[in-house]
Amino acid sequence: MSFRENTVKIVSTIGPASSSEQMLKRLIDAGVDIFRLNFSHGTHDEKRELVKRIRGINEYVGILADIQGPKIRVGIFKDDKHYNLNIGNEVKVFEKEIEGDQEQFSIPLEGFIKSIRVGEIFFINDGIIKIEVKSKANDHIIGEILAGGIISNRKGVNIPKGQLKQRVPTEKDVIDLELIAELDPEYVAISFVSDGSDVLHVKRILENYGNENIKLISKIERPIALDNFDEILDVSDGIMVARGDLGVEIDPDKVPLKQKNMIYKCNQEGKPIIVATQMLESMINAPIPTRAEANDVFNAVFDGSDAVMLSGETAVGKYPIKTVQFMNQIAKTATENMPKRIPDKYDSDRLTHTQTLGHAIHALAEEMQELNFRGKILVITRRGYGARMIAKYRPPLPIIAITPFKRTARELGLVWGVQPLHIESIDFFHLDAEKIIEESVKYAVKIKILDENEHVIILLVSRKFERRGNLVGFYYVGEILENGS
Numbered sequence: 001m002s003f004r005e006n007t008v009k010i011v012s013t014i015g016p017a018s019s020s021e022q023m024l025k026r027l028i029d030a031g032v033d034i035f036r037l038n039f040s041h042g043t044h045d046e047k048r049e050l051v052k053r054i055r056g057i058n059e060y061v062g063i064l065a066d067i068q069g070p071k072i073r074v075g076i077f078k079d080d081k082h083y084n085l086n087i088g089n090e091v092k093v094f095e096k097e098i099e100g101d102q103e104q105f106s107i108p109l110e111g112f113i114k115s116i117r118v119g120e121i122f123f124i125n126d127g128i129i130k131i132e133v134k135s136k137a138n139d140h141i142i143g144e145i146l147a148g149g150i151i152s153n154r155k156g157v158n159i160p161k162g163q164l165k166q167r168v169p170t171e172k173d174v175i176d177l178e179l180i181a182e183l184d185p186e187y188v189a190i191s192f193v194s195d196g197s198d199v200l201h202v203k204r205i206l207e208n209y210g211n212e213n214i215k216l217i218s219k220i221e222r223p224i225a226l227d228n229f230d231e232i233l234d235v236s237d238g239i240m241v242a243r244g245d246l247g248v249e250i251d252p253d254k255v256p257l258k259q260k261n262m263i264y265k266c267n268q269e270g271k272p273i274i275v276a277t278q279m280l281e282s283m284i285n286a287p288i289p290t291r292a293e294a295n296d297v298f299n300a301v302f303d304g305s306d307a308v309m310l311s312g313e314t315a316v317g318k319y320p321i322k323t324v325q326f327m328n329q330i331a332k333t334a335t336e337n338m339p340k341r342i343p344d345k346y347d348s349d350r351l352t353h354t355q356t357l358g359h360a361i362h363a364l365a366e367e368m369q370e371l372n373f374r375g376k377i378l379v380i381t382r383r384g385y386g387a388r389m390i391a392k393y394r395p396p397l398p399i400i401a402i403t404p405f406k407r408t409a410r411e412l413g414l415v416w417g418v419q420p421l422h423i424e425s426i427d428f429f430h431l432d433a434e435k436i437i438e439e440s441v442k443y444a445v446k447i448k449i450l451d452e453n454e455h456v457i458i459l460l461v462s463r464k465f466e467r468r469g470n471l472v473g474f475y476y477v478g479e480i481l482e483n484g485s
Contacts, residue, residue: 007417008331009033009307010324011064011274014050015041015315023320024057030321031328033413035061036309037185039176040068041154051183060422062186062410064217067173067202069191070166071245072157074124075099075106080153085129087148093131094140100151104140107157113141116159121146125155126244126278127252158248168198174205181209186410189217189240194224196231203235215411217274221245226258229265238414239266240309244277263304268348270355270392272414275300276309280327284317294330301334304394306416340366341394354389354461357472361457362393364474368455369396375455376400380428380440384408384415386461391417397457400449402440404428421449433460433471441480452478 012032018024024035035054037047047065054063075097077083083102085091092104095113100106113136116122120133122143130147168190169177180188190202199218206214215237218225222245225232233239241262247255259275266273279297280289289297300308308327314320343362348355361377368375377399379386387401394417401412401420409420426439437458444450460471 005419006031006033006328006331007335008301008305009272009414009416010327010331011036011276011307011309011414012320012324013038013309013311013313013315015312017316017318018314018320019050019053021053021057024054026321027314027324028058028061030324032324033062034064034187034307036064036066036189036311038066038311038315039173039180040066040071040073044176044179047179048183051185059406060409060413060420062413063183064187064189064414065176065180065183065185066189066219067169067176067180067191069168069173069193069219070170071191072107072109072112072159073154074151074157075108076153077101077105077151082150082152085145085148085151087145089145089148090134091131091143091145092140093143096139102151105151113137113139116141120159123158123160123248124151125149127158127248156245158245160249166192168192168194169202169205173202177202177205178209180214181206181211184211185214186407187215187217187238187414189219191219191242192221192225192245193218193232194222195228196235199232199235213407217272220262221249223250226250229262233265233269233271236271238272238274238306240274240276241305242276247277259300260303263300266306267304267392268346270348270358270388272306272388272416273304274307274309274414275305277311279308279310280313280323283313283319283323283326287319287322289323289326294326297327297330298334301331302338304416306391307414338394340396343393346392352389354386354459355392357459358386358389358391358393361390361459361472362395364457365395365397368457373455374451374453375457376450377457377459378402378440378444378450379459379461380436381459381461382408382428384412384418386459387412387418387420388415390459391415400444402444419449436460437471437473437475438480438483441475441477445477445481450477452481 010032011034013036077100094106097108098106118133128149131143133141133143135142217238217240218232218236219240219242221242241259280293282290313323343359377397380402381387399418401418406422409422412418412420456475458473
């Protein structure tokens with residue numbers, strides 16, 4: 001059994017600062033719903049151990065495996081140190097791997113020197129460091145540092161106008177996907193998606209490795225992905241707004257509106273969307289966020305994102321627990337002040353039977369609130385679709401999703417407002433509808449997430465057709481208990 005109460009979900013990246021058993025437990029207690037494993041760093045053995053550790057601590061917290069994709073990165077630096085690149089200085093950049101310092105380093109990617117042009121500008125570490133190419137040789141370029149900063153092992157590189165093309169997934173991704181299929185996380189995040197075919201390619205690879213269960217999250221970080229967003233969303237199970245690379249690939253002032261549009265479209269389709277990158281970046285080194293960062297998290301939640309994500313803040317930061325606590329509190333404040341949603345605006349163009357019921361349940365929940373009825377929404381679901389179709393309308397009552405599958409409970413840890421509850425003791429596959437409702441309500445009362453003196457709206461999803469509601473009802477909990485006693 002598991003019960004998690006966050007309305008807006010928190011995704012936390014695991015790294016050296018947060019990978020111990022004690023720290024993982026504390027992060028869960030602070031409010032983490034999903035742990036992100038970044039396959040750009042670390043070994044396969046480390047990933048195996050992390051998954052084993054997370055499942056051992058709390059088998060109901062979800063896991064997202066983030067594959068690197070064709071991410072361009074700098075090489076390694078002497079003694080694994082951090083070096084400061086100062087504005088105005090020149091630096092040599094080699095294609096062949098070398099141990100770097102403040103005067104020279106490598107971008108070990110075949111074709112890099114050939115593809116980049118004199119006068120072109122590239123960025124390192126999500127746009128913090130800015131370098132202009134001044135001259136080229138056969139094996140290196142010389143660049144002038146236009147904006148300085150700290151550089152260290154494997155920081156990301158962006159070449160907004162570069163002609164270098166790489167496929168998705170990369171050879172490294174395919175190798176990583178074999179391990180991921182074995183580890184069986186709830187989600188895989190696909191980096192640098194260009195169109196729907198990239199997503200379907202990853203899906204086929206996972207199926208060939210024997211795993212058809214993993215949900216696919218497409219990371220939007222290229223202009224071409226924005227152009228093909230509808231196509232990508234159609235074949236994805238969710239979206240991540242990866243603002244670090246996106247904010248370098250397009251003008252930063254365009255990112256907020258693009259983010260809002262993506263959130264709206266994901267809400268319409270009832271697919272979870274994660275807003276990521278630099279949300280509380282200053283808390284890598286500081287115990288409190290900046291006002292601008294708090295505002296950023298607030299607005300992402302206010303606009304309708306299902307989840308907000310922490311990267312370096314929890315992977316390598318000094319204050320991972322405080323960061324999660326701050327994010328949780330900001331998200332709660334934003335949720336409490338969100339305006340009422342007009343459900344007609346969030347009906348999908350492909351309105352399904354269950355979406356129609358979700359729309360109706362929202363209206364009933366609004367009516368209950370106006371009449372000062374205490375209550376909750378209870379959806380009994382196998383795969384989570386019914387819960388998502390209710391959550392997309394952002395009803396004013398808590399949504400409890402009861403499921404016979406642990407995996408579904410973990411997947412719903414990414415969906416706004418859904419409090420997943422896995423119950424093994426009820427025979428969902430053979431009992432009739434009324435008996436399933438009775439047993440589910442009894443169990444929820446027993447563990448004190450329902451009260452006998454409140455009302456409950458119940459959606460029981462069809463056993464045979466996941467996208468069809470089998471029964472919708474409005475009940476008084478006390479009467480269910482009396483009738484079943």
